[in-house]
Amino acid sequence: MLQRHSLKLGKFSIRTLATGAPLDASKLKITRNPNPSKPRPNEELVFGQTFTDHMLTIPWSAKEGWGTPHIKPYGNLSLDPSACVFHYAFELFEGLKAYRTPQNTITMFRPDKNMTRMNKSAARICLPTFESEELIKLTGKLIEQDKHLVPQGNGYSLYIRPTMIGTSKGLGVGTPSEALLYVITSPVGPYYKTGFKAVRLEATDYATRAWPGGVGDKKLGANYAPCILPQLQAAERGYQQNLWLFGPEKNITEVGTMNVFFVFLNKVTGKKELVTAPLDGTILEGVTRDSVLTLARDKLDPQEWDINERYYTITEVATRAQQGELLEAFGSGTAAVVSPIKEIGWNNEDIHVPLLPGEQCGALTKQVAQWIADIQYGRVNYGNWSKTVADLN
Numbered sequence: 001m002l003q004r005h006s007l008k009l010g011k012f013s014i015r016t017l018a019t020g021a022p023l024d025a026s027k028l029k030i031t032r033n034p035n036p037s038k039p040r041p042n043e044e045l046v047f048g049q050t051f052t053d054h055m056l057t058i059p060w061s062a063k064e065g066w067g068t069p070h071i072k073p074y075g076n077l078s079l080d081p082s083a084c085v086f087h088y089a090f091e092l093f094e095g096l097k098a099y100r101t102p103q104n105t106i107t108m109f110r111p112d113k114n115m116t117r118m119n120k121s122a123a124r125i126c127l128p129t130f131e132s133e134e135l136i137k138l139t140g141k142l143i144e145q146d147k148h149l150v151p152q153g154n155g156y157s158l159y160i161r162p163t164m165i166g167t168s169k170g171l172g173v174g175t176p177s178e179a180l181l182y183v184i185t186s187p188v189g190p191y192y193k194t195g196f197k198a199v200r201l202e203a204t205d206y207a208t209r210a211w212p213g214g215v216g217d218k219k220l221g222a223n224y225a226p227c228i229l230p231q232l233q234a235a236e237r238g239y240q241q242n243l244w245l246f247g248p249e250k251n252i253t254e255v256g257t258m259n260v261f262f263v264f265l266n267k268v269t270g271k272k273e274l275v276t277a278p279l280d281g282t283i284l285e286g287v288t289r290d291s292v293l294t295l296a297r298d299k300l301d302p303q304e305w306d307i308n309e310r311y312y313t314i315t316e317v318a319t320r321a322q323q324g325e326l327l328e329a330f331g332s333g334t335a336a337v338v339s340p341i342k343e344i345g346w347n348n349e350d351i352h353v354p355l356l357p358g359e360q361c362g363a364l365t366k367q368v369a370q371w372i373a374d375i376q377y378g379r380v381n382y383g384n385w386s387k388t389v390a391d392l393n
């Protein structure tokens, strides 16, 4: 069977070919872990350090298409040392979370967005695309297996890591003929245990995270490893993360592994502006980024606020800070949701970003975090952003 998928990649709409059987959740096979674990106390949960009892694996081959989805005990993979993932970085991943709600259900937050992005990442590196709804169903089944390990409480959740790797043997560089899609899950606590902690950034023009025509908008493992050395270099100078600049204009693009937002005041009109870089192919299509923009456009008064996806530079930030027009800045991502910024090192000086008196963030940052948490924890319904995967009643 030959399936045709059409995916929008940057300016181009490309047709991807997936040969063989489609991904089919009804074929699921389950092998239970004979040694189920007990939930750890919330205070012991460290991001991505412990995993639940089960994992989901789905093999793919060019000849057969998607094979049998299998939920089985969490454990090592066995791969040929020549597998293309190890040599040519045929790897992509996603990150999303599941939450326990006051109605005693478990929900995933906007999983459709992650599936769409995962398919775009797969198409870009010639790994197979798949039926998004089927992987959402299968991930739901995986979470249901380990539902006792989904933590309870504000700030606590189950981090879900769908991953796809090319597994074809051999050192020739080409399209993988075999792949493995797998999903693992990790019970996690709040990124900042004691509430927000605003971070210091080094504006970075000595290394480039992404560039036009590249793959910075895809969630490929290969985008992450090269960013560690600049982070260590910034850390030597006392900064926790890099504020990634691009081009001779020194456009602000992202921060660390997150999208980034700035809030400016126009002193002439009195209007405030929430700004983030446009999705021009160099910016990851963050689900939290989209959630911030959607909620801000929905909830903030347009008489008082402009919400813009536009280019802006470190020079604009520095100048407007001097003029008292820089109000706030924060990173956005699945892991931390929002991460407030307090200082930016640039040209041997620190640009100071205001914080609320006695607090670690600005007013909008706090508001946005609350809006998103209320939806994630099921205190507020918003569109179809929460997808129920288990009803524990």
Ligand code: COI
Pocket (backbone or CB within 6 Å): 095, 257, 258, 332, 333, 334, 335, 336
């Ligand atoms: C996120 O902010 O959710 C990320 O993508 C970080 C992840 C690579 C740990």
